[in-house]
Amino acid sequence: MPAGLIALALGGFGIGLTEFVIMGLLPEIAADFHVSEASVGWFISGYALSVTVGALLVTAAVTRLPRKPVLVGLLVLFIIGNFLSAIADGYGAMMLGRIVAALCHGAFFGIGSVVAAGLVPANKKAGAIAIMFTGLTAANVLGVPFGTLLGQSFGWRSTFWAITAIGVLALLGIALWVPKASTGPAQGLRSELGAFTSGQVWLSLVVTILGFGGMFGAFTYIAFTLTEVSGFPASAVPWLLVLFGGGLFVGNFLGGKAADKALDLSLLLILTGLMVVLAFFALTASSSVATVFSLALMGGFGFATVPGLQMRVMHFASTAPTLASGANIGAFNLGNALGAWLGGLTISAGLGYTSPVWAGAGMTAAALVVMMLSAAGAKRHGSGAPVTASDVDNRPVEAATAGSRQPRRQV
Numbered sequence: 001m002p003a004g005l006i007a008l009a010l011g012g013f014g015i016g017l018t019e020f021v022i023m024g025l026l027p028e029i030a031a032d033f034h035v036s037e038a039s040v041g042w043f044i045s046g047y048a049l050s051v052t053v054g055a056l057l058v059t060a061a062v063t064r065l066p067r068k069p070v071l072v073g074l075l076v077l078f079i080i081g082n083f084l085s086a087i088a089d090g091y092g093a094m095m096l097g098r099i100v101a102a103l104c105h106g107a108f109f110g111i112g113s114v115v116a117a118g119l120v121p122a123n124k125k126a127g128a129i130a131i132m133f134t135g136l137t138a139a140n141v142l143g144v145p146f147g148t149l150l151g152q153s154f155g156w157r158s159t160f161w162a163i164t165a166i167g168v169l170a171l172l173g174i175a176l177w178v179p180k181a182s183t184g185p186a187q188g189l190r191s192e193l194g195a196f197t198s199g200q201v202w203l204s205l206v207v208t209i210l211g212f213g214g215m216f217g218a219f220t221y222i223a224f225t226l227t228e229v230s231g232f233p234a235s236a237v238p239w240l241l242v243l244f245g246g247g248l249f250v251g252n253f254l255g256g257k258a259a260d261k262a263l264d265l266s267l268l269l270i271l272t273g274l275m276v277v278l279a280f281f282a283l284t285a286s287s288s289v290a291t292v293f294s295l296a297l298m299g300g301f302g303f304a305t306v307p308g309l310q311m312r313v314m315h316f317a318s319t320a321p322t323l324a325s326g327a328n329i330g331a332f333n334l335g336n337a338l339g340a341w342l343g344g345l346t347i348s349a350g351l352g353y354t355s356p357v358w359a360g361a362g363m364t365a366a367a368l369v370v371m372m373l374s375a376a377g378a379k380r381h382g383s384g385a386p387v388t389a390s391d392v393d394n395r396p397v398e399a400a401t402a403g404s405r406q407p408r409r410q411v
Contacts, residue, residue, distance in 0.1 A: 007178060021144050054102060140245040141248065213360075
């Protein structure tokens with residue numbers, strides 16, 4: 001495994017920790033700043049909105065720059081943001097730190113995906129992206145519980161100091177281990193925007209929004225489902241979330257392997273599995289045993305889509321994948337917001353605490369339909385063979401080599 005992938009995964013771990021660990025520290029932060037629960041909740045919502053904005057604007061701003069220095073600069077931004085959070089003396093200062101840290105999120109994963117793909121042979125690109133996203137899954141499995149424990153034991157600021165240190169280590173790792181030659185030539189903004197003339201890029205973004213949003217919509221209100229429907233005590237919820245995180249970890253790894261073999265086919269099968277699991281979960285949520293299995297499978301199938309969806313956008317934006325890759329990271333976060341919003345609507349309508357799970361199943365079904373249409377269009381206008389990760393044009397991430405390349409397929 002290239003050492004550069006480890007550095008990218010460490011950066012992903014720190015960024016994922018920044019996004020999610022605050023959920024367990026909101027009571028302490030609210031008490032420290034003397035604000036309401038609703039007000040402190042904006043530290044989460046504001047972060048997510050900044051991720052979406054940064055995924056597009058920050059990525060667009062750096063398209064002409066070499067990717068390795070950009071990644072280093074993004075981690076500097078990440079370190080500054082968490083440093084500001086650690087020393088924040090009030091609500092406004094804390095929000096500024098959250099926004100600054102969030103601005104690097106989408107661009108880091110978007111550009112990092114392109115760089116990760118350039119570190120390995122063509123038939124292992126999706127697996128390389130999965131390794132980078134392993135940092136994000138590890139942040140959920142290990143980072144959030146231990147980060148919360150650290151904050152509760154030594155004060156919430158200690159967690160942000162620890163995240164700042166992780167950012168420094170990731171920065172050093174990328175500076176030392178990511179070879180400059182692997183990051184490819186810079187692309188102009190016009191070239192990057194040209195990738196969005198592909199209908200397949202837009203269809204892939206829609207699949208990302210609906211597919212990942214379906215999983216996250218069900219997950220947002222999972223604590224209510226576990227305690228009010230499945231009958232688990234509140235004290236069991238953190239351990240059940242660790243189980244869910246374990247599913248994320250395994251699903252991310254296997255999803256990357258599957259995408260390297262048959263990109264579109266793997267996404268069709270994974271989305272079908274996620275839809276079935278969500279429907280099964282909604283039907284059997286009153287059974288604690290069935291819920292345990294459903295929770296692990298929901299995480300597994302949900303995050304198994306990530307490497308493939310990221311790889312698919314890069315494939316159809318093959319001549320200039322950086323901005324499209326960043327846009328897909330924004331699409332993941334937009335899907336998170338949409339799924340949470342729809343789940344909240346169903347609960348407010350009095351449909352019960354399994355209704356967000358049903359809403360998630362519906363969103364996933366819609367994603368599956370769009371994916372079927374997209375795959376059929378790609379096959380019809382391509383060579384007739386299923387899309388694989390090795391079809392990705394390597395020119396943006398490797399030095400140009402002799403020989404023919406796969407042409408970009410259009411709808």
